[in-house]
Amino acid sequence: NAGVTQTPKFRILKIGQSMTLQCTQDMNHNYMYWYRQDPGMGLKLIYYSVGAGITDKGEVPNGYNVSRSTTEDFPLRLELAAPSQTSVYFCASGGWDWGRSAYEQYFGPGTRLTVT
Amino acid sequence: AQTVTQSQPEMSVQEAETVTLSCTYDTSESNYYLFWYKQPPSRQMILVIRQEAYKQQNATENRFSVNFQKAAKSFSLKISDSQLGDTAMYFCAHGDSGAGSYQLTFGKGTKLSVIP
Numbered sequence: 001n002a003g004v005t006q007t008p009k010f011r012i013l014k015i016g017q018s019m020t021l022q023c024t025q026d027m028n029h030n031y032m033y034w035y036r037q038d039p040g041m042g043l044k045l046i047y048y049s050v051g052a053g054i055t056d057k058g059e060v061p062n063g064y065n066v067s068r069s070t071t072e073d074f075p076l077r078l079e080l081a082a083p084s085q086t087s088v089y090f091c092a093s094g095g096w097d098w099g100r101s102a103y104e105q106y107f108g109p110g111t112r113l114t115v116t
Numbered sequence: 117a118q119t120v121t122q123s124q125p126e127m128s129v130q131e132a133e134t135v136t137l138s139c140t141y142d143t144s145e146s147n148y149y150l151f152w153y154k155q156p157p158s159r160q161m162i163l164v165i166r167q168e169a170y171k172q173q174n175a176t177e178n179r180f181s182v183n184f185q186k187a188a189k190s191f192s193l194k195i196s197d198s199q200l201g202d203t204a205m206y207f208c209a210h211g212d213s214g215a216g217s218y219q220l221t222f223g224k225g226t227k228l229s230v231i232p
Contacts, residue, residue: 031217031218033219033220035220035222040224041224041225042120042207042209042222042223042224042225043161043207043209043220043222044222045219045220045221048217048219050217056217058219088159090161092161092220094218101168102149102166102168103149103166103168103211103213103218104163104166105151105163105211105218105220106163107153107160107161109158109159109160110159110160110161112159
């Protein structure tokens with residue numbers, strides 16, 4: 001059971017380039033999220049999805065796009081990369097722990113992105 | 117919008133001692149979840165403990181426990197018998213279930229150092 005996996009772990013982009021950050025979960029969770037963490041800060045929500053085919057904006061969506069064609073995958077697309085997008089990106093998935101009757105959210109290992 | 121405040125940017129504790137990390141939040145929702153995540157130098161976000169707002173009993177997970185004061189909107193984390201491996205950033209997060217998305221709002225974190 002791998003949990004939440006992200007690729008790549010590191011990436012350097014030039015200004016104006018585009019890329020896709022991949023995220024896959026194997027816990028059959030309906031909810032998936034993309035967050036970014038800037039230095040010395042907590043995480044901020046970029047986009048989220050409550051199920052396949054359904055996505056919505058979070059707090060900081062500008063410059064990003066997402067899609068959710070399957071339950072497992074939730075890629076994040078960066079178009080026309082800018083230095084302000086230099087950050088660590090975390091994908092997360094969430095679902096119910098029925099044994100504890102509680103919601104849980106688990107994170108991938110993160111992608112460190114530098115735009116120069 | 118929900119806000120989460122961690123008023124202690126940095127804390128230190130002697131090994132084997134007890135330390136309490138503070139967190140306050142603001143929400144207009146009645147049904148929500150609260151979490152503490154640990155982020156060691158590896159940057160992995162690790163779920164430490166969670167609390168459902170409708171439960172009056174404080175959550176405990178081994179050496180970790182919370183003091184949940186719903187009326188005061190306070191959610192502190194107590195770490196007992198501190199170990200060197202507890203050295204990390206700790207983030208408090210609020211999850212709103214009202215909109216059905218369970219998206220998390222994070223505080224800025226508290227850097228905890230455990231001193232041998």
